Structures are given as C-alpha cells and as structure tokens.
Amino acid sequence: MRRMTKHRSIAVILLALSILGGYFIYSSEVKKSDFAFKLGLDLSGGTHLVYKADTSDIADGDVQASMSSLRDVIERRVNLFGVSEPVVQVEEGGVVGGGGHKLIVELPGVTDVNKAVALIGKTPVLEFKLVNEAALTDLQAQIQALGPDGKPIDISTAPASKGEPFISTGLTGRLLDRAELEFDQRTGEPQVSVQFNTEGSELFAKITKENVGKRIAIFLDGTVISSPVVREEISGGKAQISGGSMTSKEAQSIVRDLNYGALPVPITLEGTQKIGASLGASALHASVQSGIWAFAFIALFLILWYRLPGLLASVSLAIYVVIMLLLFQAIPVVLTSAGLAGFILSVGMAVDANILIFERMKEEFKRGRDIHSGIFEGFARAWFSIRDGNLSSLITAAILFWLSSTPLVKGFALIFGLGVLVSMFTAITVSRTFLLAVAPKSHGKVSTFLFNNGFKN
Amino acid sequence: MFVVLYRKWFYAVSALLVVASLASVAVWGLQYGIDFAGGSLIELEYASARPTVEMVQKQIAATDVGAFSARESGDKGFIIRTKHLTQEQHDAVISALSKDAAGKVTGADEKRFDSVGPLLGQEAARKALVSLALVILAIVLFITYAFRQVSEPVSSWKYGLIAIIALVHDVIIPTGAFAILGHFQGFEIDTLFITALLVILGFSIHDTIVVFDRVRENLKHRSSGEAFEHIVGKSISQTFVRSINTSMTVLISLVIMYFVGSEATRHFVVALLVGITAGTYSSIFLGSPLLVTFQKLQEKKSR
Numbered sequence: 001m002r003r004m005t006k007h008r009s010i011a012v013i014l015l016a017l018s019i020l021g022g023y024f025i026y027s028s029e030v031k032k033s034d035f036a037f038k039l040g041l042d043l044s045g046g047t048h049l050v051y052k053a054d055t056s057d058i059a060d061g062d063v064q065a066s067m068s069s070l071r072d073v074i075e076r077r078v079n080l081f082g083v084s085e086p087v088v089q090v091e092e093g094g095v096v097g098g099g100g101h102k103l104i105v106e107l108p109g110v111t112d113v114n115k116a117v118a119l120i121g122k123t124p125v126l127e128f129k130l131v132n133e134a135a136l137t138d139l140q141a142q143i144q145a146l147g148p149d150g151k152p153i154d155i156s157t158a159p160a161s162k163g164e165p166f167i168s169t170g171l172t173g174r175l176l177d178r179a180e181l182e183f184d185q186r187t188g189e190p191q192v193s194v195q196f197n198t199e200g201s202e203l204f205a206k207i208t209k210e211n212v213g214k215r216i217a218i219f220l221d222g223t224v225i226s227s228p229v230v231r232e233e234i235s236g237g238k239a240q241i242s243g244g245s246m247t248s249k250e251a252q253s254i255v256r257d258l259n260y261g262a263l264p265v266p267i268t269l270e271g272t273q274k275i276g277a278s279l280g281a282s283a284l285h286a287s288v289q290s291g292i293w294a295f296a297f298i299a300l301f302l303i304l305w306y307r308l309p310g311l312l313a314s315v316s317l318a319i320y321v322v323i324m325l326l327l328f329q330a331i332p333v334v335l336t337s338a339g340l341a342g343f344i345l346s347v348g349m350a351v352d353a354n355i356l357i358f359e360r361m362k363e364e365f366k367r368g369r370d371i372h373s374g375i376f377e378g379f380a381r382a383w384f385s386i387r388d389g390n391l392s393s394l395i396t397a398a399i400l401f402w403l404s405s406t407p408l409v410k411g412f413a414l415i416f417g418l419g420v421l422v423s424m425f426t427a428i429t430v431s432r433t434f435l436l437a438v439a440p441k442s443h444g445k446v447s448t449f450l451f452n453n454g455f456k457n
Numbered sequence: 458m459f460v461v462l463y464r465k466w467f468y469a470v471s472a473l474l475v476v477a478s479l480a481s482v483a484v485w486g487l488q489y490g491i492d493f494a495g496g497s498l499i500e501l502e503y504a505s506a507r508p509t510v511e512m513v514q515k516q517i518a519a520t521d522v523g524a525f526s527a528r529e530s531g532d533k534g535f536i537i538r539t540k541h542l543t544q545e546q547h548d549a550v551i552s553a554l555s556k557d558a559a560g561k562v563t564g565a566d567e568k569r570f571d572s573v574g575p576l577l578g579q580e581a582a583r584k585a586l587v588s589l590a591l592v593i594l595a596i597v598l599f600i601t602y603a604f605r606q607v608s609e610p611v612s613s614w615k616y617g618l619i620a621i622i623a624l625v626h627d628v629i630i631p632t633g634a635f636a637i638l639g640h641f642q643g644f645e646i647d648t649l650f651i652t653a654l655l656v657i658l659g660f661s662i663h664d665t666i667v668v669f670d671r672v673r674e675n676l677k678h679r680s681s682g683e684a685f686e687h688i689v690g691k692s693i694s695q696t697f698v699r700s701i702n703t704s705m706t707v708l709i710s711l712v713i714m715y716f717v718g719s720e721a722t723r724h725f726v727v728a729l730l731v732g733i734t735a736g737t738y739s740s741i742f743l744g745s746p747l748l749v750t751f752q753k754l755q756e757k758k759s760r
Contacts, residue, residue: 270574279568283719290718294710337721348710352703359699385670389663395595396659403588
C-alpha cells in the first residue's frame with residue numbers, strides 16, 4: 001500500500017506542476033512577456049530575403065571575417081528600419097550546399113519588399129556637415145527641458161527655432177578616394193583616415209578655410225561619429241575621423257564599409273518571400289484550431305478503446321503538450337506553420353508509446369498476471385521497441401535539421417525531434433505513475449472492465 | 458497468420474501500386490515548386506469581385522515577363538507563377554493587375570510573394586536528395602546494428618535490406634500520388650513534400666521496427682521445432698492492433714489538419730496521409746512477410 005501512496009503523491013505533484021505550467025504559458029501569452037511564443041514570418045507576416053554572397057574574390061582565410069562584417073553592415077542598416085526583432089544571419093552552404101555563403105534577412109511585419117531591398121542594398125553615407133552651435137545649443141536646451149517627463153525626443157521633428165543644427169556642406173562619401181586605418185601618433189588611439197579625390201580635396205580646403213574655429217560633424221549613415229574643431233585650412237584632402245571611444249575594431253569596420261563603397265562582400269538577391277499579415281494570422285488561427293480538434297479526437301479515441309488507461313494516457317498527453325509548449329517558450333523555438341503541423345503530428349505519434357505499452361499489458365493480463373505486475377511487465381517489455389523506434393525518428397529529425405535550408409523545415413525538424421524525446425519521457429514516466437497510482441490491488445469486475453480494452457481478440 | 462499465408466497477394470498489391478506510381482510519374486511527370494525549380498509566385502486578393510482568368514492573363518502578358526501561369530485561389534484571389542522576377546518586373550506585374558480593363562485602379566492586395574533564384578533552387582533540390590539518401594542509409598545502418606544479435610535464421614543485414622525495400626515502397630507511392638495530383642490539381646513537389654517523405658520514412662521504419670522487435674523477442678523464446686514462418690506470423694498478429702491504432706491516431710490528426718488546418722500545409726498533409734497509409738501497409742504486409750520469403754530462399758539455396 002505504501003508504494004501506491006508514493007505513486008499517488010507523485011501523480012498529484014505532476015498534475016499540479018503541469019497545471020502551473022499551463023497557467024504560465026497562458027499568462028505569458030496574454031501579457032506578451034519575454035516568454036511569449038515566437039512566431040515565424042509565415043504566421044506573423046513579414047519579409048524573408050535570401051542573398052547569395054560572392055566570395056570568389058576574397059582570400060580563403062578572410063571569407064569568415066568578411067562575411068561577419070557583411071552581417072554587421074546589413075544588421076546596422078536593418079536596424080534603421082525600426083523593426084522589432086529582425087534576424088540577419090550568415091549561412092554556409094557546406095559540402096552539400098555547394099560551398100556558397102548566403103545571407104538571410106528576416107523582417108517581421110515589413111511587407112514593402114522594395115523598400116526593404118533598397119535599404120539593405122544601399123551604400124553607406126558619409127557626410128561632413130557644419131555645426132550651427134547656436135541652433136544646437138537651443139535644441140539641446142529643448143531636450144533638457146522636455147526630457148524629464150519621460151517622453152523621447154525626436155530631434156528630426158523638434159522645432160529648430162534658430163535654424164538647422166547641422167548644415168550640409170556637399171562634402172560626402174561620393175568624393176572619397178580611399179579610407180585607411182591609422183593610429184594617433186600621440187595617444188595611440190585608432191582613427192579613420194580618409195583621402196578625398198581632387199574635387200573633394202578642393203571642397204574640403206574651402207570649407208575648412210571658411211570655418212576655422214568652428215566644428216564640423218562627420219556623419220556615417222545618419223549618425224554623428226565625431227565633430228572635431230577646425231583649427232586651420234586643410235589642403236591636400238586628407239581628414240582624420242576619430243571618435244573618443246572608437247575601438248580599433250570599429251574603426252576597421254568603418255574603413256571597410258567606406259572602401260568597399262557598398263559592402264565588404266558583393267551580394268545578389270536570390271530569394272524573396274513576403275507574407276501578408278492577414279495570411280499569417282489566418283494560418284495561425286487554422287493551426288491552433290486543428291491542434292485543439294486533433295487533441296480532442298485522439299483523447300476520445302483513446303478513452304473509447306483503452307478505457308481507464310486511455311483516460312490516463314490522455315492526461316499524460318495533455319502534460320506532453322504543456323511540456324512542449326513550455327520548451328517552445330524557453331528555448332525559444334520559432335513557430336512556423338510547418339512546425340505547428342509537426343507538433344500536431346507529434347501529438348498523434350506521442351500516443352504510440354502508450355499504445356505499445358497498453359497492448360503489452362493486455363497480453364500480460366491474458367496470461368493471468370494481476371493488474372499491478374501486468375503494468376510493470378507491460379512497460380518493461382515495450383521499452384525496447386519504444387527505444388529503437390524513437391531512435392530512428394531522432395535520426396530522421398537530426399538529418400532534417402542539419403541539412404534543411406529553409407527555416408520552415410528547420411523549425412519542423414526541431415519540433416519533431418523535441419516531440420520524440422518528450423513523448424518518450426511522458427509515456428514512460430508520467431503514464432506509468434498515473435497507472436500505478438490508480439491500479440487496484442484486487443481483481444474486481446469493475447477494475448477488470450476498466451483495464452481491459454478494445455475488442456476481445 | 459493470414460498475412461504470412463497470403464503474402465504473395467499482399468506483395469501483388471504493393472507491386473501494383475508501385476508500378477502505377479512509377480507509370481504516373483513517367484506519363485505526367487512531376488510539378489516542381491518554385492523552391493526547387495526557381496521562379497516567382499504572387500498571391501493576390503481582390504477587394505471586390507476578381508477579374509476573369511483571361512483578363513489576368515492578358516494583363517500579365519502585356520508586361521513581358523515571359524512564360525507564366527495564373528490560377529484562381531480562394532474566393533477572390535489569384536496565384537500567379539512566373540520565372541524568377543526582378544524587382545522592376547514584379548512591380549510591373551502588380552501595377553498591371555491592380556487596374557481594371559478601363560485602366561482604373563482597383564484594390565488588389567498582394568498577400569504573398571515568393572521568389573527563388575535558379576541557383577538557390579538547385580541547391581535546395583540537391584540538399585533534398587542528399588537528405589533523403591542519408592536518412593535511408595542511416596536507418597538501414599541503425600537497423601543492422603539494433604538487430605545485430607539476431608542472425609538465425611535470417612542474418613541482421615537482411616532486416617536492413619528489407620527495411621530499404623519497404624522505405625523505397627513508401628517513398629514511391631506518395632510521389633506517384635503527387636504526379637497524379639500534380640497533373641490534375643496542381644500539387645507541387647517542394648521542400649515540404651520532401652519533409653513529408655522524410656517523416657513518412659521515420660514513421661514507417663518505426664512501425665517496421667516494432668514488428669521486427671517482436672520477431673527478435675519471439676526468436677529468443679523459440680520453442681524447438683517452431684517454424685520461422687510461424688514466429689513471424691505470431692509477431693505480426695501480436696503487434697497488429699498496435700500498428701493500426703497508432704496509425705489511426707496519426708491519421709486522425711492529419712485528417713483534422715486537412716480540413717481545419719492552415720492552407721500552407723494542406724498539400725503537406727495530403728502527402729503525409731498517403732505516405733503514412735502506405736507505410737503502415739508496408740510494415741505489416743510487406744516488411745515482415747519478406748523475412749519469411751528471404752528465409753525460404755536461403756533454405757532453397759542451402760538444400
């Protein structure tokens with residue numbers, strides 16, 4: 001009897017934990033907390049772009065570095081979009097893929113492909129602008145004044161009562177000859193040295209001559225990098241850009257951006273995928289609906305066929321669903337329509353271990369075992385086929401995950417593999433605990449009915 | 458067990474289905490999705506009534522994008538497939554379709570735009586083939602290993618060989634079904650179809666392993682003089698209910714997904730429905746009886 005009490009308490013704890021888990025999933029979804037489900041582009045709507053990188057002109061040893069600086073450049077540009085959680089990643093083709101490098105950009109919520117492509121493909125903008133101190137001070141005063149109420153200040157729309165704080169000079173990266181990384185001879189700080197072409201040099205000399213004592217702001221992609229004071233006329237068209245806290249790595253990447261004009265690695269758009277928000281939302285709705293119905297029908301089938309064990313299997317299937325959803329939130333797994341299909345499929349498959357065990361139990365009962373030892377024996381004997389069968393499914397999932405090139409299939413493989421692992425756990429430990437918790441000691445008519453199943457064969 | 462007894466009939470059913478599938482592929486060929494073939498796909502939805510197919514075809518033809526196909530989708534939509542479009546060509550098609558015959562702008566919402574360059578398509582197709590081959594190879598090696606202790610009367614590599622036969626059977630039948638559905642309904646061979654095939658392989662092998670495992674166990678407790686044929690028959694009948702019930706629960710999920718689920722995965726679900734049915738059939742009616750056939754062949758040789 002003591003053993004039964006133990007199984008009963010474990011069963012109660014398991015139930016309580018999974019109800020808590022279910023509540024956690026529900027509340028994090030309602031509150032949209034950090035743990036809320038991450039939806040793939042096909043469910044949330046957005047743009048998925050695949051660029052092929054041409055690394056043929058880059059020495060083998062530099063390919064990795066160039067690709068990562070490519071990613072940084074694109075990431076910086078994508079961030080200008082103001083998209084929440086954009087994804088920029090480099091993908092290596094590997095042996096199977098043909099050895100090419102790809103850059104994948106995902107922009108949730110963006111459906112204007114043209115705008116996205118234009119922004120990503122643009123060259124970095126280097127601009128030299130004159131600082132209008134009076135306007136700037138005025139603007140800063142406004143920011144100081146408005147700041148404390150917590151509202152962010154948008155400088156571009158703030159009223160510039162004393163004129164534009166930065167005045168365009170016409171000197172831009174278009175007039176650049178080349179850029180180099182240098183170190184300041186006194187302080188040892190890294191700096192970017194730019195050399196203008198003839199036209200640029202003349203313009204630069206003119207600007208510096210006319211504005212001695214004033215500051216010039218150097219903009220890169222719309223952000224001020226530094227704003228040195230002009231001490232004298234600079235002829236020869238050479239300028240140093242040094243931000244106080246610029247690391248040599250940052251300086252290096254600026255040099256690279258400027259030198260390559262566009263990008264460290266030339267890229268071409270190979271694939272585009274755009275999914276409208278309404279299409280994504282309806283796909284999500286349909287997936288959730290089919291998940292609920294599939295679960296209900298499977299539970300009904302199990303209870304009709306296997307009676308009490310079937311009911312217990314349905315409960316452990318519910319726990320399976322809770323664990324999987326928690327894992328989706330914790331890892332986090334990006335959910336796609338194919339991933340959700342894989343999940344619903346895995347609910348159907350997760351039952352398999354239970355069915356194997358129940359059929360085995362039934363055989364043991366037939367041989368005259370009592371319910372308790374029948375349960376133990378059924379589990380022990382079913383284990384080998386559960387193990388071998390699930391291992392082969394795991395092999396499939398691993399190969400799919402490893403080789404798949406689309407996020408759709410990767411998501412599917414991850415969910416499928418997770419499902420196999422978790423279903424083994426729930427079938428072997430959870431179902432067993434529940435069964436042992438309710439298994440009667442005596443062989444009454446009722447308990448025999450409850451533990452029997454299906455048709456007599 | 459009737460499955461072992463009438464195995465030739467069950468082989469005949471499989472052979473017939475396989476031949477029919479291969480013939481469908483030979484006659485109609487396969488429709489490849491843009492993710493393998495490369496190309497662009499535009500899904501449009503009109504705010505009010507949609508124009509006729511002829512109208513849409515005329516509008517696209519005027520934009521000079523080369524060969525294309527346009528078919529109706531849903532109540533107010535169209536799906537248009539073309540070769541890989543450039544940004545400008547894409548814009549031209551959209552603006553052409555957003556106007557009615559008189560040139561007045563109507564509301565056409567672009568719900569989906571997929572575009573895959575030829576290089577990317579080739580790469581995806583190559584990856585798909587490699588992963589199929591790898592999965593089959595890995596599973597066969599795994600089975601040979603898992604059943605390594607079983608060598609009498611059929612050696613363990615033959616279990617692996619039978620698994621390949623069953624797996625090839627399970628891959629060919631849904632492919633044949635998609636050749637037919639592709640010809641009449643526009644079903645395409647795409648990344649999701651290949652994924653479905655891999656899932657079918659995993660599921661079918663899982664089923665086959667359950668029966669083989671039973672054979673392995675029954676061989677251990679074999680009473681002297683018990684025929685191998687009898688052992689296999691017994692193993693099939695012992696696992697029969699389980700195989701059917703497991704397939705039932707999976708088929709329940711799939712049927713529900715077909716009717717309720719997302720449009721994006723509907724063809725994927727059809728592939729799984731066909732394949733999992735074929736897989737269940739092959740593990741009960743093809744794989745295990747083949748063990749008996751192999752053993753008989755071996756007997757004949759040694760005699």
